[in-house]
Amino acid sequence: MELFEIFIAGVFINNILLAQFLGNCPFLGTSKKMETAVGMSMAVIFVLVMAGMITWIVDTYLLKALDVEYLRTVSFILVIASLVQFVEMFLKKSIPGLYAGLGIFLPLITTNCAVMGACLLNISKEYSFLNALVSSFSYAVGFGLALILFAGVRERINLARVPKPLQDTSIGLVTAGIIALTFMSFKGMV
DSSP states (O other): OHHHHHHHIIIIITOTTTTSOOOHHHHHHSOSSHHHHHHHHHHHHHHHHHHHHHHHHHIIIIITTTTOGGGHHHHHHHHHHHHHHHHHHHHHHHOHHHHHHHGGGTGGGTTOHHHHHHHHHHHHTTOOHHHHHHHHHHHHHHHHHHHHHHHHHHHHHHHSOOOGGGTTHHHHHHHHHHHHHHHHTTTTOO
8 A cells, every 4th residue: 555655645645746856857848749749758768767776776885875865866876867868879779859849958868956855855764675666656747747747738729819928938837837836736646
């Protein structure tokens, strides 16, 4: 039951984007088209799950064993940057259209505070490996869910007549706030 609670909490209750407000740059930047939102979601799911596993292993068996936990941030950034580089090379070779569509936001996963935040949350909550894996996956799924929902709404807004002062980023931020409020309704479930 504990794993299910961690999953539900990561996707809905403590959503990394809408409740903890981490990773907003790619959230706003890649949500104009559904294709790029889905691509970014898949990339973040891969990077966040792999980073969650690897950083847990590095922290548990290397940093704590050598008593050099002060190197946690640097080592986590190296792990995340390596994973993003792998995703970038894969997309460039296999899906060049998606690679071009994601543009600058793909390498920005390296500095995406949602990925780093999830890894640090797993360590601070002293999760076991399995709990850290489920937590990382749930944060990634929550990121993807929020991004895809937001992209769908933004595509609909592009067809609507929006007053001039609210066009583009302004209406995007208002919409993100409304979506965040809907996710706040899940507070207290678990």
